[in-house]
């Protein structure tokens with residue numbers, strides 16, 4: 001019998017498999033089903049900054065969105081579906097019904113005005129808050145420095161108001177992830193979730209209109225979080241949760257070997273059903289037994305880039321081999 005307990009964001013989890021923020025975690029029933037299926041923790045579906053905006057200040061102009069009537073209308077409807085007060089009730093109910101940590105999630109773009117709401121999430125019983133900071137640079141006027149400062153401002157504002165742990169879910173597109181990750185951890189972030197999978201854009205070539213891309217990940221998308229967790233593990237002090245591309249126990253093992261504290265899953269549950277949580281746990285357990293490990297700490301972070309000699313030279317060589325076809 002192996003012990004899969006882990007400590008993520010200072011919270012005790014029975015196992016490292018966390019259901020990430022998605023439609024499945026947007027209702028009390030869905031959250032409970034994830035827990036029953038074996039999840040070590042659940043991140044609740046994000047509340048969008050614009051939803052908080054809609055309820056607490058109906059007259060507010062939401063910058064970029066206010067010039068898109070369709071977007072505003074959609075957000076207004078979303079706000080009515082699950083507004084901030086409903087969200088607080090959902091957190092409270094999820095806490096009352098489940099024994100695993102319940103992590104609230106806010107999808108935000110600024111750190112300015114909504115952060116008092118973070119305090120209410122804490123009061124409602126959230127064990128931690130995951131900030132899904134969605135800042136997509138679109139203009140040549142958006143410098144790396146400006147964008148990164150906004151990430152830090154969001155974290156600093158929220159950290160000032162709550163005493164529960166705060167994690168930040170980021171995308172992979174930064175000039176220097178080690179520098180940003182280090183700055184976020186220094187600003188008091190307890191954990192980084194690597195990575196968010198942004199909304200994918202496609203184009204319908206017959207209708208010649210923009211359409212949504214495929215919304216679920218594939219197993220091949222694991223390489224990006226894997227690379228960055230293995231690079232960052234020895235350089236930052238906060239927890240690292242792997243996200244995007246975990247479809248089976250194999251990807252979970254890889255992320256743990258690279259140094260992940262926890263592993264988030266979403267697409268695989270949509271495509272394989274809730275029982276996939278148990279399947280992944282079973283595969284992780286079998287792998288640990290096969291290799292003689294009794295606990296995660298015995299192998300976690302044992303294959304980081306720092307531990308593998310000269311990783312930059314190794315990676316460069318593999319890249320040249322792949323591109324030249326010379327083995």
Ligand SMILES: Cc1cc2nc3c(=O)[nH]c(=O)nc-3n(C[C@H](O)[C@H](O)[C@H](O)COP(=O)(O)O)c2cc1C
Nearest residue numbers: 020021022023045046132197217244245265266267
């Ligand atoms: C239908 C759906 C809804 C999602 N909603 C959210 C959300 O509200 N907040 C968030 O941070 N991520 C959201 N995500 C992203 C997932 O949490 C996750 O980061 C992403 O799907 C990559 O992980 P995966 O490869 O395990 O699917 C959503 C994903 C899907 C498929």
